[in-house]
Amino acid sequence: MWQKSLDHQNLSEEEEKRALAKAPSLRFRFILAGVLVIGIIAGLAINLIFDYSQKLADLSYDRLLRSALLQIDENVSLIRNEVSIDIPWSAFATLAQADEDRVFYKVESLEQGFITGYQDLNSTPPKPPVLDQIQFYNQEYSGELVRFAWLERSLTDPETSQTVRIVLGQTRLSREAMSTAVTQRAVEVVVFIALVALTLIAIGSHLVLQPLHRIERALEERAMGDLTPLDINTPKETHHLKVAINHFMARLQTNLEQLENYTADAAHQLRTPLASLKALAENARDNTSADSSSPQAQQQALENIVKQCDALSQTVTLLLNQAVVSHRLQTHRLEPTSLLEPIRASCRAQAVTALHQGVQLSLDCDLSDAVVLGDSFSIQQMMQNLIENAVRYSSLGMNNATEVIVQVSEFERFYRIRVIDYGNGIPDIEKSRVFERFYRGRYDIAGSGVGLAMVKDIVDHHSARIEILDTYPKGTTFQVDFAKFMFDEDTV
Amino acid sequence: MRSVVVFLFSALSMMPFKVWAAEPVWFGNANAPRVLAIDSAMDLASFEPILKAFVALHPDVRVVYRDVNTLELYYLIIQEQKHPVASLAISSAMDLHLKLVNDGYAQTYQSDFTDNLPDNFKWRNQLFAFSIEPIVMLVNKEAFPGELPDDRQSLLQTIRQNEKTMTKRIGTYDIRESGVGYLLASQDARQADVTWGRLLEAFGSHDVQTYCCTHDIIDDVASGKLVLGYNLLGSYASQRARDDSRLKMILPKDYTLMLMRAALIPKGAPNAADAGVFLDFLLSDQAQKMMQNQGLLFPIRPDMNNANDPYVVSAPGPTGVIELDQQLLVGRDYAKQKRFIRNWEMALEISSED
Numbered sequence: 001m002w003q004k005s006l007d008h009q010n011l012s013e014e015e016e017k018r019a020l021a022k023a024p025s026l027r028f029r030f031i032l033a034g035v036l037v038i039g040i041i042a043g044l045a046i047n048l049i050f051d052y053s054q055k056l057a058d059l060s061y062d063r064l065l066r067s068a069l070l071q072i073d074e075n076v077s078l079i080r081n082e083v084s085i086d087i088p089w090s091a092f093a094t095l096a097q098a099d100e101d102r103v104f105y106k107v108e109s110l111e112q113g114f115i116t117g118y119q120d121l122n123s124t125p126p127k128p129p130v131l132d133q134i135q136f137y138n139q140e141y142s143g144e145l146v147r148f149a150w151l152e153r154s155l156t157d158p159e160t161s162q163t164v165r166i167v168l169g170q171t172r173l174s175r176e177a178m179s180t181a182v183t184q185r186a187v188e189v190v191v192f193i194a195l196v197a198l199t200l201i202a203i204g205s206h207l208v209l210q211p212l213h214r215i216e217r218a219l220e221e222r223a224m225g226d227l228t229p230l231d232i233n234t235p236k237e238t239h240h241l242k243v244a245i246n247h248f249m250a251r252l253q254t255n256l257e258q259l260e261n262y263t264a265d266a267a268h269q270l271r272t273p274l275a276s277l278k279a280l281a282e283n284a285r286d287n288t289s290a291d292s293s294s295p296q297a298q299q300q301a302l303e304n305i306v307k308q309c310d311a312l313s314q315t316v317t318l319l320l321n322q323a324v325v326s327h328r329l330q331t332h333r334l335e336p337t338s339l340l341e342p343i344r345a346s347c348r349a350q351a352v353t354a355l356h357q358g359v360q361l362s363l364d365c366d367l368s369d370a371v372v373l374g375d376s377f378s379i380q381q382m383m384q385n386l387i388e389n390a391v392r393y394s395s396l397g398m399n400n401a402t403e404v405i406v407q408v409s410e411f412e413r414f415y416r417i418r419v420i421d422y423g424n425g426i427p428d429i430e431k432s433r434v435f436e437r438f439y440r441g442r443y444d445i446a447g448s449g450v451g452l453a454m455v456k457d458i459v460d461h462h463s464a465r466i467e468i469l470d471t472y473p474k475g476t477t478f479q480v481d482f483a484k485f486m487f488d489e490d491t492v
Numbered sequence: 493m494r495s496v497v498v499f500l501f502s503a504l505s506m507m508p509f510k511v512w513a514a515e516p517v518w519f520g521n522a523n524a525p526r527v528l529a530i531d532s533a534m535d536l537a538s539f540e541p542i543l544k545a546f547v548a549l550h551p552d553v554r555v556v557y558r559d560v561n562t563l564e565l566y567y568l569i570i571q572e573q574k575h576p577v578a579s580l581a582i583s584s585a586m587d588l589h590l591k592l593v594n595d596g597y598a599q600t601y602q603s604d605f606t607d608n609l610p611d612n613f614k615w616r617n618q619l620f621a622f623s624i625e626p627i628v629m630l631v632n633k634e635a636f637p638g639e640l641p642d643d644r645q646s647l648l649q650t651i652r653q654n655e656k657t658m659t660k661r662i663g664t665y666d667i668r669e670s671g672v673g674y675l676l677a678s679q680d681a682r683q684a685d686v687t688w689g690r691l692l693e694a695f696g697s698h699d700v701q702t703y704c705c706t707h708d709i710i711d712d713v714a715s716g717k718l719v720l721g722y723n724l725l726g727s728y729a730s731q732r733a734r735d736d737s738r739l740k741m742i743l744p745k746d747y748t749l750m751l752m753r754a755a756l757i758p759k760g761a762p763n764a765a766d767a768g769v770f771l772d773f774l775l776s777d778q779a780q781k782m783m784q785n786q787g788l789l790f791p792i793r794p795d796m797n798n799a800n801d802p803y804v805v806s807a808p809g810p811t812g813v814i815e816l817d818q819q820l821l822v823g824r825d826y827a828k829q830k831r832f833i834r835n836w837e838m839a840l841e842i843s844s845e846d
Contacts, residue, residue: 087825087827088822089682089822091822092821092822093819095818096815096818099611100615100616100617101818102595102818103818115827116825116827116828142595142596144596
């Protein structure tokens with residue numbers, strides 16, 4: 001039997017929708033991660049651009065400022081031992097390229113003092129003054145931040161020597177405008193690239209998940225009962241998923257086939273006794289109509305029918321029990337339970353039947369208690385099958401096997417149950433096959449062929465161990481070991 | 493108060509000058525709730541119709557108009573920087589106005605009208621030109637000896653050929669008193685240094701007469717006291733030449749200077765809002781058309797459809813438009829100005845104590 005989900009019922013559409021809404025979205029996470037990463041990168045890029053555009057604007061406009069300063073400088077001279085300056089129109093024409101920027105300047109000599117320009121202008125540069133070396137710096141003047149170029153130069157003629165200092169400044173409007181223009185364009189490009197990247201991520205995530213949707217659709221569109229492998233082209237990344245699904249379906253197929261076989265065999269099991277029952281009944285009817293029959297013969301015919309009915313009833317019970325056990329194994333949790341209870345119960349139940357068949361069933365147990373983790377009903381079914389099996393094979397043939405012993409013994413970590421018979425035994429080659437479903441060693445013996453298979457199921461479910469041993473001098477011993485239930489282990 | 497003003501002016505300027513004589517003139521409804529004070533270096537005759545049209549359009553504004561010499565106007569604005577009286581200052585001395593803006597005495601104004609103004613007619617959205625006019629020579633046809641000059645070279649020739657007639661009969665600005673006079677002289681020197689030097693020499697050797705104001709020169713040319721006025725504002729000259737058949741306005745063929753009249757709103761102006769409205773009006777089609785059609789001024793945006801309109805400048809030679817940008821500061825450089833005026837005084841044999 002296969003496992004079923006415990007609450008296996010068809011979800012309503014609304015519930016499915018709710019579940020879908022609750023489920024985390026892979027695509028959303030993917031896009032979110034993309035947005036974060038790209039956002040950070042774009043932020044950094046824009047930050048860099050801001051810095052860069054400022055530097056670029058200063059670089060460009062500082063050239064104008066330098067040019068104007070040098071033009072002024074060229075027109076400084078010593079006339080009659082006095083510094084004379086004639087500011088050239090072209091110097092300011094150069095500065096006028098920065099359309100809207102105010103211009104401030106001052107020319108002074110260290111010896112002569114103020115010569116021309118704006119007298120209140122601070123002409124001390126931020127860095128230590130070096131002759132003939134132009135300095136650029138920003139300084140507040142007339143309520144605005146002004147970019148200044150500063151130059152100091154010594155003028156000499158044979159009679160005198162003076163140090164002339166020229167400061168020329170212009171406001172930063174054009175620089176700001178230029179850096180803003182550069183920044184704006186660059187930011188536009190960065191934003192554009194970021195948007196493209198995000199779009200690609202969105203499309204990419206869609207494409208990546210596309211094969212999953214294809215598999216999903218292929219599964220949804222399957223005809224009922226179609227368990228053939230998926231045959232759609234999928235990329236490498238989803239190949240394993242496809243393979244896993246195909247493996248799963250193959251297993252499902254095997255299970256289904258087993259079920260089909262089981263159903264067919266079960267039907268077969270029921271049909272044979274039914275057919276023989278019918279035959280017996282017809283026989284009895286014919287005997288009745290033929291007056292020649294004796295009351296003994298009639299009596300015999302009726303006996304046969306009753307026997308056959310018993311056999312049929314047993315088979316049906318067995319099948320039912322198996323169904324019940326199977327269901328219990330799937331649905332009931334294992335609980336600490338006494339091992340002896342079901343053993344005693346099944347021995348009691350089987351004792352009379354065994355005796356009818358000339359077999360004496362004895363229970364050899366001196367334990368007062370034996371607790372294992374298990375299902376009492378299932379263990380009882382297991383014992384019943386084992387005992388039935390032993391009794392059935394004991395009374396077979398010409399031998400004198402008249403005893404079946406059920407033995408329970410205690411070991412350090414487990415309890416051992418032995419069901420010992422002295423029948424013909426099972427040949428070694430069959431030992432491995434007796435647990436197969438519907439395998440019957442001998443078809444001349446009544447039996448469904450499912451009993452031992454059920455035993456194996458129950459044993460497996462309890463994580464117990466079953467072994468088939470030979471009884472000395474002859475016969476078979478089924479030996480089942482159940483792990484002890486440890487209180488301390490469980491409570492820890 | 494007035495003496496204090498004079499003292500301040502003297503302290504600020506390099507030379508003494510007279511305080512304005514003109515009394516303020518009021519326009520508009522006496523009960524109007526708002527007052528707009530305009531200081532302007534512009535003859536009222538050219539401006540009156542525009543002011544009247546403005547108060548007609550804006551009955552809730554009363555305009556008080558004060559005619560001030562260009563140089564006085566410059567110092568007045570600096571002196572009143574804390575509490576300006578005028579909300580709008582109009583001057584033809586573009587350089588002084590530009591220097592005021594550069595030095596931070598003006599406030600920014602922006603409107604649809606100023607936005608429509610081409611970039612070379614405004615600066616920093618603080619200085620706006622509304623009129624551009626040629627700088628001309630005005631001659632008295634009857635008094636002028638020989639052929640009328642069409643450029644500076646021919647003027648020089650006439651002076652040399654008619655030394656007696658020309659002595660004391662040429663008039664021009666006193667560049668020490670008139671801001672616009674200085675501007676025009678410095679632009680002459682910039683445009684053609686050699687010609688300017690010869691002209692100055694000729695003026696000096698023929699006792700050129702110096703004046704503070706254009707209309708005084710024009711008056712004397714009209715009366716025949718002068719035969720020629722040099723570097724006069726085209727708008728005033730053309731008005732008088734139109735009405736007086738003796739006068740002829742000449743646009744020099746070698747180059748014709750083009751001068752803008754510009755307006756600014758001083759920082760902290762008491763009524764900057766109405767000053768802006770008035771500025772918009774000056775730049776509006778209505779005022780620009782008035783300037784052109786009534787022959788008041790040369791509009792900055794002339795209607796080119798009127799062929800042969802005297803108020804659309806058609807100079808016979810190249811025009812030297814005085815650009816409204818930072819270059820104007822060079823002319824007003826302290827050292828340059830001092831040297832230029834000293835050279836001028838020396839050439840004209842005027843002592844600076846005069």
